[in-house]
Amino acid sequence: MLRFARLLDRLLYAPQRNSKLKLMADYFRTAPDPDRGIALAALAGALDVKSAKPSTIRALVTERVDPELFGWSYDFVGDLAETVALIWPEKPANRAAPSLGEIPSELAGLSAAAASEVIESWLDTLDPTGRWAMLKLVTGGMRVGVSARLAKTALAEAFGREVDEIEEIWHGLAPPYGELFDWLEGRTDRPDMSARAVFRPLMLANPLEKEDLARLDLSAYAAEWKWDGIRVQIAARCNEVRLYSRTGDDISAAFPDIVDFVSFEGVLDGELLVLREGEVAPFNDLQQRLNRKRVTAKMLREHPAHIRLYDILFERDEDLRGLSFTERRTRLETFWEREKPVRTDLSEIVPFEDIAALEALREACREAQLEGLMLKRRDSVYQPGRPKGPWFKWKRDALTLDTVVMYAQRGHGKRSSFYSDFTFGAWRDGEEGPELVPVGKAYSGFTDEELKRLDKWVRDNTIQRYGPVREVTPGLVVEVAFDSVHRSSRHKSGVAMRFPRFHRIRWDKPAEEADRLESLEQLIH
Incomplete structure (x- = not known):
């Protein structure tokens, strides 16, 4: 635990991206299992310790510290974990400091009261930095300047792999990632996800500045509307169906009106919207459906979900990402005509003749409640990440x-x-x-x-x-x-x-x- 605490402390104050990458890569190479897997999950935001809540931590500290003193200290410090770590008055403990790997497993399934007792005993065994790191871990609030992508990039650099290789299998694995480390260290083959409805890394667009527009060969690009929803991916394989957000979060539970009616096999890319009588509702309507674990019949009826499709990554088990955009669009149109997936339609290709016509289309976006335009090279393959040149987004002015x-x-x-x-x-x-x-x-x-x-x-x-x-x-x-x-x-x-x-x-x-x-x-x- 103390080694992980030192890592977090150094990450918090490491100013450069490369410094953070080196710190994490060194840790992933040398830390033991399952500690490094739990650390990876925590840094990537994939660790959920359900029995430890901020309210539990506040209740613990105010049993040992005057609530008024704690309140003033919290107000000055501004961070719950740091405040508790510094102000905590230790008592003799009859246990050793916890290892990083045992913390999630020991808390799993405990009631709030039982979890509180365990956390209290751990706080008594750790120094202030260890207490701070442990509290960050159990409350899920890392905030040390590390994104999920950066953590995976560090992992890839630690073992000489490409980060996209890790992204391809990431969402089919679970902490502490024993399979992942076995592959990275050459003990086994890469985990096979061919029979799983896993998330595939998305291809993203670069912002287009107006002054850059004249440099493009517009005849090489197709234009689409940029819809005012959220980017999603539908993955269906071997009777498993998942709906993912652009960051790979599984949002299937919030949209049964989508996933319960999928009858095809493949991976589709599109925009999640609320659609009423063929008209796209304001984004605020879609927000009523987001981040919910359960949805009511009334919500399903009043905020009907719909996906406007604009790409196909897999058809059954055939990987289409190596095809050009034009070829994939043809495959998508053929697929949609054959399968007719319910609550979906195709995002239209918007014709234009020149820059002036494109500018006029963009100017009309606000009145039509569109975010702007997308420009996609007709010959572009589907590359994970944000490659420079193939795709651009030209949003309306703020x-x-x-x-x-x-x-x-x-x-x-x-x-x-x-x-x-x-x-x-x-x-x-x-x-x-x-x-x-x-x-x-x-x-x-x-x-x-x-x-x-x-x-x-x-x-x-x-x-x-x-x-x-x-x-x-x-x-x-x-x-x-x-x-x-x-x-x-x-x-x-x-x-x-x-x-x-x-x-x-x-x-x-x-x-x-x-x-x-x-x-x-x-x-x-």
């Missing part, structure tokens, strides 16, 4: 609005000491005059220097505290960029922005000159 910062909260990881998550609002007429109502939340779009200045401004202008949240004087205007806005019953303002981010901090603009809620409502289609 919308912007001047808003007023209302609340702030500390971030995580390197940002745990800074107020970096901001809720902002727009003006409307209230019973006692103009009032601000929240319209969105953002934590990106500013530089490190701007973050320092924002943090100081929050500290200097706090007027009320609500746990880790600070209410601030309504005096800072932020121009927020966002992709679209929808009606939302979950927000006091009645609206919700999609993908809000800081565009510009208006230090010079008076708060009373920020935009009104009516301006945002006029952007709803």
Whole structure:
């Protein structure tokens, strides 16, 4: 456990991507099983320790530490695991410090009360860094600047493999990944996933800047609409059907109206939408279906799921990814005509003659509630990752609005000491005059220097505290960029922005000159 703790600590402060890769690769090569498999799962976000929740940790620490002292300490530190690790008063323990590999297995199946006792005993056996790492592990909040892809890349570099080879089998394996390490170290062949409905790494597009458009030979590209849904993959093999998100998360349980009616074998690529009477519903409607373990009959009826298909990766057990886009499109059309998969249709190929015609199509996207255009080379094979050149996405221009910062909260990881998550609002007429109502939340779009200045401004202008949240004087205007806005019953303002981010901090603009809620409502289609 202490070795894993040192790894996490060094990853947190390693500034360069290559430094993080080397640290993880060294660990994966030399750590014993099953510790390295559990570490890999934790870093890749694939470890789920169900019996350990943040509320359990808070209850444990407030039994040993004055709750007021803990509250103030947590407020200052901004991170639960770090606060508990530093403030925990040790008691003599009758057990040894846990190994990394035994932590998930020992907690598996325990009740909340039993898990609490075990975690308490572990906290007494570890030093502050070990306590911090253990708490990060059991609560699932790594946040050390490592993505799932980066962890897999480090694993590939550690054993001289290609990361795409690992991606191909990743979703058919489970922690602590004994089969995976046996293959990587040459003891067995690569695990066979041919009879499994596993996720296949997606091919992604690069953003297209307008000035780059003139450099392309447009005759070599086909155009499609960029739909306002989420990218998904349907995998069906040997009576097993799975629906995956773009990151490989299995979302099948939330969409039985898709997976329960699949009768083909293959792997299809497409966009998940809510479709009513042939019309694509706003993205907010689709959000009602996402991240749910169970869906009601009413939800299925009122938010019917649909997949707009635009590629085929496998037909039965035939791998089509080596074919050109044109050939795959022909195969997809033939496949769809033969199989007629329910709740699906084909994304259309959009004809255009020249740059002017393409620009006109893009300009019309907002009115049609489309995200933009996709350009795909007709001769492009299906390559995992984001190769430069074959596919481009040309999104419509972002919308912007001047808003007023209302609340702030500390971030995580390197940002745990800074107020970096901001809720902002727009003006409307209230019973006692103009009032601000929240319209969105953002934590990106500013530089490190701007973050320092924002943090100081929050500290200097706090007027009320609500746990880790600070209410601030309504005096800072932020121009927020966002992709679209929808009606939302979950927000006091009645609206919700999609993908809000800081565009510009208006230090010079008076708060009373920020935009009104009516301006945002006029952007709803």
